[in-house]
Amino acid sequence: MYTPVLRRLVALGGAQGMRAFSSSATVSEAIKRITVVGGGQMGAGIAQVAATFDHQVTLVDVSPEALERGRQYMGKSLGRVAKKKFPEDPAQQTNWVDSILGRIQGSTELSKGVSQADLVVEAIVENINVKQRLFADVAQAAPADCILASNTSSLPIGRIFENLSAERRALAVGLHFFNPVAQMKLVEVVRTGENSEEIVQKALDFVRAIGKSPAVCQDTPGFIVNRLLLPYMMEAIRLLERGVADSRDIDTAMKLGAGYPMGPFELADYVGLDTVKAIVDGWYTDGEGLKGDSLFMPSPKLNELVAAGHLGVKSGQGFYNYKK
Numbered sequence: 424m425y426t427p428v429l430r431r432l433v434a435l436g437g438a439q440g441m442r443a444f445s446s447s448a449t450v451s452e453a454i455k456r457i458t459v460v461g462g463g464q465m466g467a468g469i470a471q472v473a474a475t476f477d478h479q480v481t482l483v484d485v486s487p488e489a490l491e492r493g494r495q496y497m498g499k500s501l502g503r504v505a506k507k508k509f510p511e512d513p514a515q516q517t518n519w520v521d522s523i524l525g526r527i528q529g530s531t532e533l534s535k536g537v538s539q540a541d542l543v544v545e546a547i548v549e550n551i552n553v554k555q556r557l558f559a560d561v562a563q564a565a566p567a568d569c570i571l572a573s574n575t576s577s578l579p580i581g582r583i584f585e586n587l588s589a590e591r592r593a594l595a596v597g598l599h600f601f602n603p604v605a606q607m608k609l610v611e612v613v614r615t616g617e618n619s620e621e622i623v624q625k626a627l628d629f630v631r632a633i634g635k636s637p638a639v640c641q642d643t644p645g646f647i648v649n650r651l652l653l654p655y656m657m658e659a660i661r662l663l664e665r666g667v668a669d670s671r672d673i674d675t676a677m678k679l680g681a682g683y684p685m686g687p688f689e690l691a692d693y694v695g696l697d698t699v700k701a702i703v704d705g706w707y708t709d710g711e712g713l714k715g716d717s718l719f720m721p722s723p724k725l726n727e728l729v730a731a732g733h734l735g736v737k738s739g740q741g742f743y744n745y746k747k
């Protein structure tokens with residue numbers, strides 16, 4: 424028996440629609456055009472990786488300046504990969520980077536940017552209202568069979584899409600990438616209870632087709648990685664606030680004593696302190712099963728840094744100073 428999604432595809436594309444949806448179809452057959460909304464560190468990383476694996480990508484952000492920042496981020500990151508790929512050949516490095524950037528076009532017009540998309544991945548600010556408004560607009564302009572995905576760190580995928588039609592919700596999924604996207608192999612793929620098995624399968628195929636490894640999980644706060652990582656980061660900040668050790672010693676301890684590639688303060692700065700704050704504040708006030716949990720109660724130190732605009736690596740100052 425056909426699921427509603429399969430029925431719609433058959434209606435849309437007959438045998439072709441069915442082929443596009445068969446689990447044996449490669450993603451390059453099924454998902455060709457990706458639109459990434461939000462060209463910050465995550466969105467630029469996702470766009471870059473999708474284009475590296477031959478997808479046509481549109482990157483949407485609010486201003487030409489934001490798009491330019493995204494482009495610079497991608498150029499730098501691709502440059503690092505190219506140096507390893509063609510160590511002896513700077514001309515080939517440049518060609519390779521240019522050919523990938525050539526598959527990514529920027530846009531500040533959301534409706535135009537999503538109008539041809541097979542998949543829209545959102546990587547904008549971690550705020551439920553802003554994300555819901557964005558997807559209301561996306562739903563007005565994207566093709567009816569477009570897959571809608573959020574890269575949220577902490578928000579319930581089901582809530583982000585709750586105001587959309589049942590048909591749109593069946594095509595919505597969590598695709599949670601990790602920073603830096605070019606280097607981190609994992610993508611969490613989130614079942615919502617409303618998305619169909621075909622969509623989860625298609626999301627898994629896409630993840631593998633861009634060289635990543637998926638982990639499937641249910642729609643619970645923080646999925647797998649952040650549900651474990653955020654309590655750790657917050658406990659590190661509490662150690663600092665209680666004067667147990669300074670941030671350098673805590674970072675050194677976790678790198679040399681526990682084998683982590685970055686200490687908790689380096690990692691928080693790398694993620695972005697605004698994002699860390701948005702995650703813990705959201706969980707403390709409204710997180711399913713986490714509301715009022717002392718692990719996530721407001722941290723004076725974190726609040727002070729964010730209020731001062733010290734957001735970590737991306738602003739040049741966080742727990743550490745990154746200005747040259």
Ligand code: CAA
Pocket residue numbers: 499500501503504507575576577600601602603605606607648649652684685690694
């Ligand atoms: N683009 C492309 N490649 C990059 C890169 C980037 N932005 N950053 C690092 N790399 C590559 C380097 O080229 C290098 O590659 P090779 O090993 O093949 O030579 C490799 O990564 C290691 O880089 P470096 O030698 O420069 O530096 P490092 O050893 O300190 O590694 C790191 C950097 C990969 C970021 C490492 O410190 C690390 O893994 N840190 C932890 C990152 C992490 O935990 N991320 C998850 C954050 S949580 C999250 O993302 C979820 C959320 O919702 C908040």
Ligand code: NAD
Pocket residue numbers: 460461462463464465466483484485489545546547548549550553557574575576577599600601602693694695698737
């Ligand atoms: P960022 O601050 O680097 O970038 C956000 C980008 O979104 C900015 O360029 C901003 O101009 C743009 N933007 C904001 N509102 C927009 C809108 N309405 N339309 C189009 N563009 C808009 O943030 P980031 O670190 O890339 O995080 C983005 C999302 O990814 C968040 O939901 C975050 O929780 C999640 N995430 C972050 C990390 C991380 O380590 N930073 C890891 C995984 C997931």
